[in-house]
Amino acid sequence: MTRDDRQVTLNRAVFTQTAFESRALTVLTTLFHRFPRPGRYRVHVQHESRPVRDLTVVVDERSTRLQANLDLANLHEEKGCCCDAEGDVELAVNGVVGLYPSTGVGGYGVTVTRLTEGEGRADGGHEVVLDNRKGVPAGDLFAVVLTRPGSYVLAARNARSEVRVTLPRGERVRTDEPSLVVLTSDGFAPRSLELLAGRALVIACDVDADLRIELVRAEEGEGRGAGPRRRTFRAARPREG
Amino acid sequence: MAHLTVALSENVLRTSVALLVGAVRWEKQGAKDFGAFSAGYHVKGHLEGGGVDLGSDGSIEVKELDVKWDRFQVTLGLDVPEICVGGGCIDLPWPLPDICLPRICVFSGDPDISISPDLAAFVAQEISFTGRIKVRYFDAGAPPPPGFDPCSFLAQVLSGTGVLPPTPTTNQWQVFVDPQSIDVDLFDFADIVGDIVEDALTAAVEALIPGGWVRDLILAIVGGVADLIRFVLDIPDEIDEWLSDLFNVSFGLLDFLAQLVAELFGSCVPVYRIDDPFEVLPAKVTTSVLLSGAPVTLVPVEVPVRGLSVTVNDVELVVQADVGA
Numbered sequence: 206m207t208r209d210d211r212q213v214t215l216n217r218a219v220f221t222q223t224a225f226e227s228r229a230l231t232v233l234t235t236l237f238h239r240f241p242r243p244g245r246y247r248v249h250v251q252h253e254s255r256p257v258r259d260l261t262v263v264v265d266e267r268s269t270r271l272q273a274n275l276d277l278a279n280l281h282e283e284k285g286c287c288c289d290a291e292g293d294v295e296l297a298v299n300g301v302v303g304l305y306p307s308t309g310v311g312g313y314g315v316t317v318t319r320l321t322e323g324e325g326r327a328d329g330g331h332e333v334v335l336d337n338r339k340g341v342p343a344g345d346l347f348a349v350v351l352t353r354p355g356s357y358v359l360a361a362r363n364a365r366s367e368v369r370v371t372l373p374r375g376e377r378v379r380t381d382e383p384s385l386v387v388l389t390s391d392g393f394a395p396r397s398l399e400l401l402a403g404r405a406l407v408i409a410c411d412v413d414a415d416l417r418i419e420l421v422r423a424e425e426g427e428g429r430g431a432g433p434r435r436r437t438f439r440a441a442r443p444r445e446g
Numbered sequence: 447m448a449h450l451t452v453a454l455s456e457n458v459l460r461t462s463v464a465l466l467v468g469a470v471r472w473e474k475q476g477a478k479d480f481g482a483f484s485a486g487y488h489v490k491g492h493l494e495g496g497g498v499d500l501g502s503d504g505s506i507e508v509k510e511l512d513v514k515w516d517r518f519q520v521t522l523g524l525d526v527p528e529i530c531v532g533g534g535c536i537d538l539p540w541p542l543p544d545i546c547l548p549r550i551c552v553f554s555g556d557p558d559i560s561i562s563p564d565l566a567a568f569v570a571q572e573i574s575f576t577g578r579i580k581v582r583y584f585d586a587g588a589p590p591p592p593g594f595d596p597c598s599f600l601a602q603v604l605s606g607t608g609v610l611p612p613t614p615t616t617n618q619w620q621v622f623v624d625p626q627s628i629d630v631d632l633f634d635f636a637d638i639v640g641d642i643v644e645d646a647l648t649a650a651v652e653a654l655i656p657g658g659w660v661r662d663l664i665l666a667i668v669g670g671v672a673d674l675i676r677f678v679l680d681i682p683d684e685i686d687e688w689l690s691d692l693f694n695v696s697f698g699l700l701d702f703l704a705q706l707v708a709e710l711f712g713s714c715v716p717v718y719r720i721d722d723p724f725e726v727l728p729a730k731v732t733t734s735v736l737l738s739g740a741p742v743t744l745v746p747v748e749v750p751v752r753g754l755s756v757t758v759n760d761v762e763l764v765v766q767a768d769v770g771a
Binding site for chain 1: 536542543545546549550552656658659660670
């Protein structure tokens with residue numbers, strides 16, 4: 206038989222990353238920026254080592270699109286880009302753009318600038334509405350998927366929260382059930398929480414913040430993979446004659 | 447009354463069939479794409495044993511031919527589905543829209559795994575058939591039928607030499623045991639075969655996954671390797687039964703064996719052949735004809751064979767023919 210021999214590589218960053226911060230978007234982190242005002246916005250994406258791409262977000266009251274997720278690691282590839290050929294993204298008022306890298310190492314910086322009517326360049330006179338290297342503005346959200354079991358500390362401003370990540374025991378885990386934490390001027394709410402590995406933690410910022418979450422104590426798994434395997438093919442009933 | 451009558455005992459016919467059976471070897475391979483997985487096979491086999499019973503109704507039963515597999519390689523290829531973390535949506539108060547998170551996948555693409563165990567030692571079958579004698583006259587002077595070669599299938603699958611006779615250069619009476627009903631055992635894999643295949647698949651999937659807590663997490667996401675394989679292959683119950691269905695139905699190897707026997711015995715390899723004219727005495731060079739002792743070539747003595755017929759009763763096979771002009 207003939208089959209394509211596709212080379213598949215492990216996305217190592219998914220398992221090696223133990224510290225995350227909003228000022229450098231890395232694999233497993235997502236920054237959601239809201240666009241409450243109509244207008245044209247320039248999104249400048251910068252990797253630690255190189256500029257990546259400039260995009261334009263057009264926020265229009267006639268648009269019905271409420272969310273666009275941009276994979277910063279694949280902005281030049283069709284599959285990873287939600288924008289048209291000119292790099293424009295249409296969005297409804299109050300729409301959200303999610304910015305995340307799906308692969309790779311190193312952090313990304315994103316600057317979103319509101320362009321003044323009639324001018325095309327994002328320089329001095331324009332309003333910078335997001336620069337993640339300086340912080341997450343109030344109203345935005347920062348999400349992180351924690352894969353490694355252990356205890357984490359979530360910190361911002363003077364607030365701290367404890368997050369314990371565990372592996373599911375003897376059950377199949379659904380990773381598409383994120384947990385929400387709200388950051389206000391009083392701190393995080395809730396102040397501690399527990400979530401299953403592989404699920405996302407979403408921090409909604411009611412105040413400007415520079416967020417950081419870091420593993421402080423790792424917990425090893427049970428190593429089920431190395432133990433005897435459970436057989437599930439054998440049916441319990443005897444074969445009929 | 448026929449000019450010529452030859453009676454062959456059941457034992458003689460049994461020996462003739464055994465000689466034919468002993469020369470049969472075949473090879474076949476194929477593959478099918480089922481979407482989430484693909485399956486292929488590469489098999490080589492031959493026949494052994496078997497007995498012959500003559501029936502009083504003119505039937506001939508060739509029974510319990512053992513199908514021996516020299517190679518029975520099964521290839522299973524799986525597209526392991528995407529394994530990702532994250533995802534899901536968060537409800538936010540109006541006027542904020544709900545926010546949906548991206549999924550981050552563990553592998554750069556959908557990994558493929560493939561295994562090819564040889565199950566020859568675990569597969570055994572028998573073929574029996576009941577047939578009737580069919581007599582065919584081959585006219586060497588007639589052009590071959592256009593477009594259709596009844597033995598092309600056998601020419602493709604039979605391996606080795608000498609099974610399919612070459613096209614005769616003279617006219618010929620050919621006697622076939624033409625199968626009327628063929629009984630082929632279903633492919634029925636034992637539990638141990640299911641274990642072999644399952645172990646090989648599991649090892650191939652686990653080789654993709656790092657150890658420790660990473661493996662724990664990935665196994666928790668996919669629900670275990672066995673469940674993942676079961677899901678991809680769409681196995682409803684036991685893997686050995688699933689394999690049996692694969693060979694019995696999807697690959698059509700049962701039909702293959704039946705066609706092989708039907709065409710081999712019924713159309714392409716006669717159990718007896720009688721040239722027409724039949725050579726009674728061969729050509730010969732002799733020095734005993736002339737007084738001088740000079741060599742003389744004697745032409746062969748050949749008699750034309752007409753109206754050949756074959757009947758079968760419960761003890762013998764009787765060939766009758768006329769010697770015609």
